[in-house]
Amino acid sequence: MPSFDVVSKIDMQEVDNAVNQSKKELATRYDFRGTNTEIEQTPEGIVLRSSDKEHTTAAYKVLMEKMVKRGVSLKMLDPEEPQPATKQTMRQLIKLKEGISTEKGKELVKLIKESKIKVQAQIQDEQVRVTGKNRDDLQTAIQILRGADVGLDLQFINFRD
Numbered sequence: 001m002p003s004f005d006v007v008s009k010i011d012m013q014e015v016d017n018a019v020n021q022s023k024k025e026l027a028t029r030y031d032f033r034g035t036n037t038e039i040e041q042t043p044e045g046i047v048l049r050s051s052d053k054e055h056t057t058a059a060y061k062v063l064m065e066k067m068v069k070r071g072v073s074l075k076m077l078d079p080e081e082p083q084p085a086t087k088q089t090m091r092q093l094i095k096l097k098e099g100i101s102t103e104k105g106k107e108l109v110k111l112i113k114e115s116k117i118k119v120q121a122q123i124q125d126e127q128v129r130v131t132g133k134n135r136d137d138l139q140t141a142i143q144i145l146r147g148a149d150v151g152l153d154l155q156f157i158n159f160r161d
Contacts, residue, residue, distance in 0.1 A: 002138055003131040004159040005124075006108060006145060008152045010076050010098045018066040019046060025062055032059070036089065039063060045078075045095040049085065056082045056090045063094070073153035099126030100152065107150055115144050135161065 019041050026032050026039065037050040037059050046063065050056040064074055078095040085091035100108070105123035112121045112130065119132035119141050132138050142156050 001131050001133065002135050002159075002161050003129060004138055004142070005157050006100070006128040006130065007126070007155050007157055008076075008098060008100050009155060010096055011072065014070040014072050015046075015067070015096065016041065018063065018070045018072060021066045021070075022059070022063045025066070026059060029062075045093050048082075048092040048094065050090055051088070053082050053090050056092050060092065060094070075151060075153045097152070100128060101126075104150060104152060108145060108148075111144060111148050111150075112141055115141070117141055117144075 019039055022039050026037050032050075032055065035051045035055045037048075037055050039059060040047050040049075048056050048059045048063070050059055060079060064077070067074060067077070076097050078097050080093045080095070082090045082092040100123075102123065105128050108128050109121040109123065112119060117132070117137050117140050119130050119137050121128055121130045121141075130138060130141050132141070138159070145154055145156075
């Protein structure tokens, strides 16, 4: 029986490359001189530090540009508000969203069921498996999921006949 999996994964190598490119640009740009603006990648996400909120926001825009150039979807970024940090600086944490949560999985399953296509969808860990009797129904399900705005960057893997 044909099937495919719907996942939401981040290419961490590309994220790392985008962070490194952002570091280089922030180090060389004239408008960031003397602001102590820096970007670092931590286990909880990406941390931006700068002397004020405007430079923190500008550094986030530089990071977004580099992410887009590297092919990382901006839907994967979950920025928090800049917070005051030590020594009169601002700190902003940008979390990376990976995987399909149970609520989002239920939303995807509901979308597929409402479309009245002859396929079954089930949630497995952080992915959704869609099975059907023929390939055309599965391709229709993929088109429906691509057209829906669920706030995640979806990839379709393990397409099997």
